[in-house]
Amino acid sequence: MSASPPAATGLPFDDIRALVASMPGPDEAARAAAWERQAHLVKPPGALGRLEEIAAHLAAWQGKAMPQVLRPMVVVFAGTHGVAERGVSPYPSAVTRQMMDTFTAGKAAVNQICATFEAGLRVFELAVDHPTPDIVEAPAFDERTCAGTIAFGMQAISGGADLLCLGEMGIGNTTVAAAVCHGLYGGTAEDWVGAGTGADEAVMARKIAAVRAAVALNEGQLADPLEVLRRLGGRELAAIAGAILAARHEKVPVVLDGYVVTAAAAVLHAMDPSALDHCLAGHVSAEKAHRALLERLRLRPILDLGMRLGEGSGAALAVGVIKAAVACHTGMATFAEAGVSEG
Ligand SMILES: O=C(O)c1ccc[n+]([C@@H]2O[C@H](COP(=O)([O-])O)[C@@H](O)[C@H]2O)c1
Ligand SMILES: Cc1cc2nc[nH]c2cc1C
Secondary structure (H helix, E strand, C coil): CCCCCCCCCCCCHHHHHHHHHCCCCCCHHHHHHHHHHHHHECCCCCCCCHHHHHHHHHHHHHCCCCCCCCCEEEEEEECCEHHHHHCCCCCCCHHHHHHHHHHHCCCCHHHHHHHHCCCEEEEEECCCCCCECCCCCCCCCCHHHHHHHHHHHHHHHCCCCCEEEEEEECCCHHHHHHHHHHHHHCCCHHHHCCCCCCCCHHHHHHHHHHHHHHHHHCCCCCCCHHHHHHHHCCHHHHHHHHHHHHHHHCCCCEEECCHHHHHHHHHHHHHCCCCCCCEEEEECCCCCCHHHHHHHCCCCEEECCCCCCCCCHHHHHHHHHHHHHHHHHHHCCEHHHHCCCCC
């Protein structure tokens, strides 16, 4: 269930930029054919609401009028963060490996949700025993390692999935996600920091101070979104960006999980506003800034259940809705086939 840590590939940022510049667009003929079919299915037009949009989205990005979700895959990237030693989470960094063991034992929340919807689950370890440097003091990576970790994340689709759900595990990573958002979008540290796993007032104050200081350390160096990722991010965020990019090139639609995954996705969006067009937001998490971030990215969450777990749980839960959308699209009769009178 886990893979080895990222190997340094020597891939520089220019290669990542080239992959962003060469992203394929949607199959508009497949999208149009899907909407045409929806118009004839045995229901009042539009009566399946968002399910119809989801079916058309999958048609456009899988490139087939009759999309399928037979092999949904949830990929969880796990990383550790030097900044966690500043007391920005109620939990110790050791929980990251302990939770990986729990995923392997099949006993975490995401395991149960994947089993419920017959989704696969893969956990990729990203050198969990070697935290990235504290972003308040130094960049999280050098360019080669950051690009190598993005490349490593591209393996997420290697199993042949037809829908890729992205999740993460990493104590301290809601601080890192806030730093990335603050670095990309400005505002104040307070705008982007939330309670994560359940920060109290003292932890919140340390989080805000850490995010403010990390961004201040890099003042004048954050115009390039890949530099924001390199200086303020972490391994799981870099790998998630790579997975989103690889899925786009392989015609695999993506489902994003919570704030941390969306912050990683935002790096690609800042490089090219169309970079997330193949992505659905599985849910809006209870992390304070997630809703605002989704709005900024023009992503409408499928679910809004007050969850704030991470580990891909919200994206995995959305698989149930997405599977139902595809089942209706492909399995329903048309008015003519059912012999039902059209209005
Ligand atoms: O992504 C989210 O919306 C989210 C919100 C709250 C918590 N998390 C998870 O909690 C961990 C990070 O929380 P923290 O407090 O350690 O920064 C990490 O393992 C995430 O998967 C994730
Ligand atoms: C127990 C626990 C489980 C998690 N799953 C994702 N992040 C997590 C953080 C904690 C603390």
